Amino acid sequence: MTNSAPTKPAKAENALELTDLSVAYRVAGRNRAVLRNLSLNIRQGEAYGLVGESGCGKSTVALTVVRYLPRNGSILGGVISLDGQDVMKLDAEALRRARAESVSMVYQDPGKALNPSIRIGRQLTEIFELGGVTGQAATDRAIAMLNRVRISDPPSVMQRYPHQLSGGMQQRVAIAMALANDPSMLILDEPTTGLDATVEAEVLDLIAQLRQELSASILFISHNLAVVSNMCDRVGVLYAGMLVEEGPTDVVFNDPRHPYTVALLRCLPRGGQRKDQGRLDTIPGFLPGIGADIKGCAFADRCALADNRCRTELPPLYDLSDERGKRLSRCFHHDKAQALPRATPSDVATAPKPTTAPVLRVAGLNKTYASHGHPLRAVKDVSLDLRPGETLGLVGESGSGKTTFARLLLGLVPPDDGGTIELEGKALAPKLENRGDDQVKAMQIVFQNPDSALNRSHSIRHILSRALKRLAGLSGKAQEARLDDLVRAVRLTDRHLAVKPRQLSGGLKQRVAIARAFAGDPRIVVCDEPTSALDVSVQAAILNLLADLQSKEDVSYIFISHDLGVVRYLSDKIAVLYLGRIMEIGPSEEVFSGPHHPYTEALLSAVPQLDQTETARIRLDGEIPSATNPPPGCVFNTRCPRKIGPICEQQEPPLAEAQPGHSIRCHIPYPELARLQKAVVTEPA
């Protein structure tokens, strides 16, 4: 290549072309293949989704494109061409320019892009200064950038440090930074994985809108299939560093032709599936490790359709293009892919539960924190009860009080005076220290983040043995026997006991956390977002495990999640929280199918869905109001799309029973809600 002069050539047909790309990481002195002869193209202006379990090489693709591989990574072969320019032939200066001018990257964790010790404004203007724009001009550009990512009051945001912004705001700032130099290629690596449903929807909307304005091409990496299906024109499925299927998003997701894609899609609770209708399918086994020697089809070990040929011969990428578009599948049996037998039998034996006395009864629970001298009502007047073997789903945006409520129950924070918590008919002391050992072991929790929940200095054996000692009072032989059972119940093996948490994958760590919670035969287990950091295949296995344990032990769950599909799958009853108040509570199916509270309606329509036929989406504008200063009247009135008038701003509606066991906190009468919501479904707004 003759060294390219800084003149911009006419746009190449493809924004990004990867041809036969092979990348390896050097580990223990040996190069281990991560990407194997990967070829894919992204057209100008196109949004391309890359999906697959974690570890399949998605992030490596992203890092390779911008030549940001970690030190031990190397490109063994192939061509990367960005807008017609061979990235591998660029010298350091040209590469720097390409990174500054044409490609930008947004990571899962906005913390990675933002410097915690520098004000937002400074970080933004710095980018423009590098491009030669300084002083007031740079500030103006920064303000314009923040406006563009729909941040209100940019001058005040620019004065703040990253930690003073919410996760969603941080991610928006990170996107603003990525867009600052008007890139022609935008790489998004799991940009919404850490955000909750409504914030996720907002960020995705933002990305979709920006796409129209920018005409940038997008490489969108995610393990969330639903998000990809909403965002992308085409999708590629990556497995062990190889492309196994590719095609237009809706075609691939509705008519997959590779068993791996079929299996991934089956892991998701879809179309309102519930735990008593069958278990989720899972994908047995694991992704081949990096550098694994792969003879035939990489998926053969986990594929129920595999035959001898599959194990010895690498399947080519079959061209299955039809009138719906160009598509590829790397499977000998692509025509039978959808006949893939289930890996997990779907049978469940859950007898309908006899109605018994509630195991937990909460009445008038309040929690007020002091925030800069102002009272902050984190939980307000919550009453509910829970029966043995029942799951209560708690949903609501972050900041709605879900976690605080769980901590009140557990006694980790004491509630305000007045409310009561009764466990099996006996009142619980507000503080954990004052509860009896039996009461403490009866209520346990599985935390969201196992890295925080498992002591990183202790071995798995130590962690579980200690739980058995304290919660089940076991020691010696009895403890070991029970440890064996427990380990088997969560499908771990002995070999996992000797290691420290960091040596296990996220899914395995979460199993340890579940085992710990079940050590003392609890009556109630709180699950706080237990699968939000996991791959769909791992999530399915964990959800099945929770359902199995529940039917075996008759334990009750309080299940917190922002993934409404997951909540629906597991829950018998749902409580929807907003600013610490229950806005709606009732049997799961009634809450989901409606008529429901306007807030529930908005939440449900914010969920990215795989099989979304363009129904009217209800957007929740703006952030959740501050709990120190909730809006007067109905607390939802500032964002309510169905607000009926001044009464909403003047009077707080009561939580009124609409149907037996189903209560809604809204001034709109139930029959009227039913009429309004039915209208939306039939006539597109």
Add this chain to the structure above:
Amino acid sequence: MSAVQTTSPTQDDTRRRSPMADVFFSLMRSRTFLVGLVIVLFWVACALFGEHFAPYDPLADDIINALAPPSSEHWFGTDQIGRDVFSRVIVGSRDILTVAPLATLLATIAGTALGLLTGYFRGIVDDVVSRILEAFMAIPVVIVALLAIVALGTSKATVIIVIGLSFAPIIARTVRSAVLAERELDYVAAAQLRHESAFHTMFVEILPNVIPPILVETTVRLGYAIFAVATLSFMGFGIQPPSPDWGLSISSNYGMIGGGFWWTVLFDALAIASLVIGVNLVADGVHGALND
């Protein structure tokens, strides 16, 4: 786009090196650490075996040869009563290398315990103890030393207690802030949900996770402790004659510099400086390795 993602999800069967092994390998690659280590080990060897390779008895006087300048017989010259300075410098490492590490150890143990208590209990315990510690930190070491000598008399034990207690609040502050961060992690809540005692939670659950900052702070404090011991000896509050201790030697000879007898002081001063620098290099290396 300056941050690059280098961490990656751990696969099921990829066993990564343990964190301790990582630290070890990164220490072995740190030139700072290795240079510091060589200096420190040299002085430790002198302290342990100095009298076997010192050419003279460091305490034996030889009035006829008093104040001899450096020569092939007396490499570093002799002092006012003819003792061999070279031998004295070699063996003079012993007391300081006993007293300073013990003082640091005391400071670390007391500081860690206080840091765990204040960080774990927060609230009133923290407020009260922290204010007392702050007040304590405001008093100069010398005044503490004077008071202690009045109360306990001069001895190595006094020096150890004085320095140990003066440094404890500083270590406590470091430990406290590490504990405050740990306390927010869910494993602490999980321990409470097992009704563990506060003692167990602090020492079995939290302590192992705050060892790295304690290690760094301890090596840094050791450097200061060496300096403090030398200073106290110099002022006559610490190690007592006839020990060939460096600070003590400087103190009894520094009046002589005016007469041109620089060698009676210079080599002791260089010894102190090299040991402090060596320890600081080790501290830098440890800090670097743990924050990699």
